[in-house]
Amino acid sequence: DAGVTQSPTHLIKTRGQQVTLRCSPISGHKSVSWYQQVLGQGPQFIFQYYEKEERGRGNFPDRFSARQFPNYSSELNVNALLLGDSALYLCASSIGQGSYEQYFGPGTRLTVT
Protein backbone atom coordinates (compact mmCIF):
# COMPACT_ATOMS: atom_id res chain seq x y z
CA ASP A 1 0.00 0.00 0.00
CA ALA A 2 1.19 3.50 -0.77
CA GLY A 3 2.10 5.68 2.13
CA VAL A 4 1.51 9.39 2.49
CA THR A 5 2.59 11.32 -0.58
CA GLN A 6 3.51 14.98 -0.77
CA SER A 7 4.38 17.30 -3.62
CA PRO A 8 6.55 18.99 -4.52
CA THR A 9 9.64 17.58 -2.81
CA HIS A 10 11.55 20.83 -2.88
CA LEU A 11 10.51 24.38 -3.59
CA ILE A 12 12.33 27.69 -3.77
CA LYS A 13 10.28 30.87 -3.51
CA THR A 14 10.94 34.57 -3.10
CA ARG A 15 9.73 36.69 -0.19
CA GLY A 16 6.19 37.89 -0.73
CA GLN A 17 5.21 35.04 -3.03
CA GLN A 18 2.55 32.44 -2.36
CA VAL A 19 2.98 28.67 -2.23
CA THR A 20 0.67 25.64 -2.32
CA LEU A 21 1.76 22.29 -0.94
CA ARG A 22 -0.15 19.08 -1.59
CA CYS A 23 -0.70 15.88 0.35
CA SER A 24 -2.46 12.58 -0.24
CA PRO A 25 -3.12 10.43 2.84
CA ILE A 26 -2.85 6.69 3.21
CA SER A 27 -5.79 4.90 1.60
CA GLY A 28 -8.59 4.61 4.16
CA HIS A 29 -7.32 7.48 6.31
CA LYS A 30 -9.68 10.40 6.65
CA SER A 31 -7.60 12.86 8.64
CA VAL A 32 -4.70 15.00 7.50
CA SER A 33 -2.54 17.19 9.71
CA TRP A 34 0.12 19.68 8.67
CA TYR A 35 3.30 20.42 10.61
CA GLN A 36 6.23 22.76 10.13
CA GLN A 37 9.70 21.63 11.15
CA VAL A 38 12.67 23.96 11.29
CA LEU A 39 16.20 22.67 11.71
CA GLY A 40 16.94 21.41 15.19
CA GLN A 41 13.32 21.50 16.36
CA GLY A 42 10.46 19.07 16.55
CA PRO A 43 7.52 19.45 14.18
CA GLN A 44 5.09 22.25 15.08
CA PHE A 45 1.39 21.73 14.48
CA ILE A 46 -0.30 23.94 11.88
CA PHE A 47 -3.69 22.38 11.03
CA GLN A 48 -5.75 19.23 11.31
CA TYR A 49 -8.52 18.38 8.86
CA TYR A 50 -11.03 15.57 9.23
CA GLU A 51 -13.92 14.90 6.88
CA LYS A 52 -13.11 18.13 5.02
CA GLU A 53 -13.49 20.30 8.12
CA GLU A 54 -10.81 22.09 10.11
CA ARG A 55 -10.58 20.38 13.50
CA GLY A 56 -7.56 22.10 14.93
CA ARG A 57 -5.29 25.04 14.28
CA GLY A 58 -1.88 25.80 15.71
CA ASN A 59 -0.29 29.11 16.55
CA PHE A 60 0.41 30.25 13.00
CA PRO A 61 -0.60 33.53 11.32
CA ASP A 62 -3.55 33.86 8.98
CA ARG A 63 -1.13 33.72 6.05
CA PHE A 64 -1.37 29.97 6.51
CA SER A 65 -4.52 28.25 5.28
CA ALA A 66 -5.49 24.76 4.25
CA ARG A 67 -8.32 22.68 2.93
CA GLN A 68 -9.26 19.05 2.49
CA PHE A 69 -10.96 17.62 -0.55
CA PRO A 70 -13.66 14.92 -0.84
CA ASN A 71 -10.98 12.32 -1.62
CA TYR A 72 -9.29 13.33 1.69
CA SER A 73 -6.25 14.87 0.00
CA SER A 74 -5.23 18.25 1.30
CA GLU A 75 -3.51 21.48 0.34
CA LEU A 76 -1.59 23.90 2.53
CA ASN A 77 -1.32 27.47 1.30
CA VAL A 78 1.07 30.09 2.58
CA ASN A 79 0.73 33.69 1.41
CA ALA A 80 3.16 36.59 1.60
CA LEU A 81 6.13 34.33 2.28
CA LEU A 82 8.73 35.41 4.81
CA LEU A 83 12.31 34.19 5.17
CA GLY A 84 11.23 32.55 8.42
CA ASP A 85 8.80 30.31 6.56
CA SER A 86 11.75 28.31 5.25
CA ALA A 87 11.26 24.86 6.73
CA LEU A 88 10.29 21.25 6.10
CA TYR A 89 6.51 21.03 5.78
CA LEU A 90 5.15 17.69 6.83
CA CYS A 91 1.79 16.12 6.18
CA ALA A 92 0.57 13.41 8.53
CA SER A 93 -2.22 10.95 7.87
CA SER A 94 -4.38 9.18 10.45
CA ILE A 95 -7.51 7.09 10.44
CA GLY A 96 -9.63 9.48 12.45
CA GLN A 97 -9.78 12.76 14.27
CA GLY A 98 -8.66 11.60 17.70
CA SER A 99 -5.40 10.50 19.22
CA TYR A 100 -4.65 7.91 16.59
CA GLU A 101 -1.24 7.12 15.23
CA GLN A 102 -0.09 9.66 12.66
CA TYR A 103 2.11 8.68 9.73
CA PHE A 104 4.20 11.31 8.01
CA GLY A 105 4.85 11.84 4.35
CA PRO A 106 8.33 12.63 3.00
CA GLY A 107 7.77 16.36 3.42
CA THR A 108 8.23 19.40 1.23
CA ARG A 109 11.40 21.42 1.76
CA LEU A 110 10.54 25.09 1.27
CA THR A 111 13.28 27.65 0.90
CA VAL A 112 12.34 31.33 0.86
CA THR A 113 14.99 33.71 -0.50
Add this chain to the structure above:
Amino acid sequence: QKEVEQNSGPLSVPEGAIASLNCTYSDRGSQSFFWYRQYSGKSPELIMFIYSNGDKEDGRFTAQLNKASQYVSLLIRDSQPSDSATYLCAFWGGGGNKLTFGTGTQLKVEL
Protein backbone atom coordinates in the same frame (compact mmCIF):
# COMPACT_ATOMS: atom_id res chain seq x y z
CA GLN B 1 8.22 24.69 31.40
CA LYS B 2 8.37 23.10 27.98
CA GLU B 3 5.48 20.84 27.05
CA VAL B 4 7.87 18.02 26.15
CA GLU B 5 11.40 17.77 27.50
CA GLN B 6 14.07 15.65 25.89
CA ASN B 7 17.82 15.66 26.28
CA SER B 8 19.16 16.84 22.93
CA GLY B 9 22.24 14.63 23.15
CA PRO B 10 24.12 13.37 21.36
CA LEU B 11 23.75 10.09 23.19
CA SER B 12 26.56 7.78 22.17
CA VAL B 13 26.35 4.02 22.73
CA PRO B 14 28.52 1.18 21.42
CA GLU B 15 27.10 -1.28 18.94
CA GLY B 16 25.17 -4.05 20.68
CA ALA B 17 24.43 -2.00 23.80
CA ILE B 18 21.06 -0.80 25.10
CA ALA B 19 20.18 2.79 24.26
CA SER B 20 17.84 4.53 26.70
CA LEU B 21 15.97 7.63 25.58
CA ASN B 22 13.87 9.64 27.99
CA CYS B 23 11.07 12.17 27.77
CA THR B 24 8.91 14.10 30.22
CA TYR B 25 5.67 15.86 29.36
CA SER B 26 3.53 18.51 30.97
CA ASP B 27 -0.05 17.62 30.02
CA ARG B 28 -1.42 15.34 32.75
CA GLY B 29 -4.52 14.69 30.64
CA SER B 30 -2.67 13.16 27.73
CA GLN B 31 -3.45 9.52 27.02
CA SER B 32 -1.35 8.77 23.95
CA PHE B 33 2.40 8.82 23.50
CA PHE B 34 4.54 8.27 20.45
CA TRP B 35 8.16 7.77 19.47
CA TYR B 36 9.35 8.80 16.02
CA ARG B 37 12.73 8.17 14.44
CA GLN B 38 14.08 10.81 12.06
CA TYR B 39 17.14 10.35 9.91
CA SER B 40 18.96 13.46 8.78
CA GLY B 41 17.13 15.10 5.90
CA LYS B 42 14.17 12.72 6.13
CA SER B 43 10.70 12.88 7.66
CA PRO B 44 9.78 11.34 11.04
CA GLU B 45 8.92 7.63 11.06
CA LEU B 46 6.57 6.24 13.71
CA ILE B 47 8.30 3.42 15.57
CA MET B 48 6.33 3.02 18.80
CA PHE B 49 3.12 4.19 20.44
CA ILE B 50 1.89 3.50 23.94
CA TYR B 51 -1.40 4.32 25.64
CA SER B 52 -1.26 2.45 28.96
CA ASN B 53 1.08 2.56 31.93
CA GLY B 54 3.81 -0.03 31.81
CA ASP B 55 5.93 -1.50 29.06
CA LYS B 56 5.21 -2.21 25.43
CA GLU B 57 7.66 -4.25 23.38
CA ASP B 58 8.06 -4.47 19.61
CA GLY B 59 11.14 -6.26 18.37
CA ARG B 60 14.25 -4.49 19.69
CA PHE B 61 12.17 -1.54 20.92
CA THR B 62 10.48 -1.16 24.31
CA ALA B 63 8.41 1.87 25.25
CA GLN B 64 7.78 2.56 28.92
CA LEU B 65 5.07 4.88 30.24
CA ASN B 66 4.58 6.22 33.75
CA LYS B 67 1.66 8.64 33.77
CA ALA B 68 2.00 9.47 37.46
CA SER B 69 5.54 10.73 36.85
CA GLN B 70 4.64 12.11 33.40
CA TYR B 71 7.54 10.15 31.96
CA VAL B 72 7.94 8.06 28.84
CA SER B 73 11.05 6.27 27.65
CA LEU B 74 12.30 4.24 24.72
CA LEU B 75 14.78 1.40 25.05
CA ILE B 76 16.61 0.08 22.01
CA ARG B 77 18.25 -3.29 22.58
CA ASP B 78 21.22 -4.55 20.55
CA SER B 79 21.79 -1.09 19.10
CA GLN B 80 22.98 -1.02 15.51
CA PRO B 81 24.73 1.76 13.55
CA SER B 82 21.53 2.02 11.49
CA ASP B 83 19.75 3.16 14.68
CA SER B 84 21.79 6.37 14.59
CA ALA B 85 19.15 9.07 14.16
CA THR B 86 17.16 11.68 16.08
CA TYR B 87 14.37 10.26 18.21
CA LEU B 88 11.34 12.47 18.73
CA CYS B 89 8.97 12.02 21.65
CA ALA B 90 5.39 13.23 21.16
CA PHE B 91 2.10 13.19 23.00
CA TRP B 92 -1.42 13.80 21.85
CA GLY B 93 -2.69 17.02 23.34
CA GLY B 94 -1.07 20.19 24.59
CA GLY B 95 -4.16 22.18 23.64
CA GLY B 96 -6.05 20.85 20.64
CA ASN B 97 -6.22 17.95 18.21
CA LYS B 98 -2.51 17.67 17.65
CA LEU B 99 0.74 15.94 18.39
CA THR B 100 3.08 17.98 20.57
CA PHE B 101 6.71 17.11 19.94
CA GLY B 102 9.92 17.44 21.85
CA THR B 103 13.05 18.71 20.14
CA GLY B 104 14.46 15.21 19.85
CA THR B 105 17.46 13.27 21.14
CA GLN B 106 20.29 12.51 18.74
CA LEU B 107 21.49 8.92 19.09
CA LYS B 108 24.87 7.78 17.77
CA VAL B 109 25.67 4.07 17.72
CA GLU B 110 29.39 3.57 17.39
CA LEU B 111 31.20 0.56 15.96
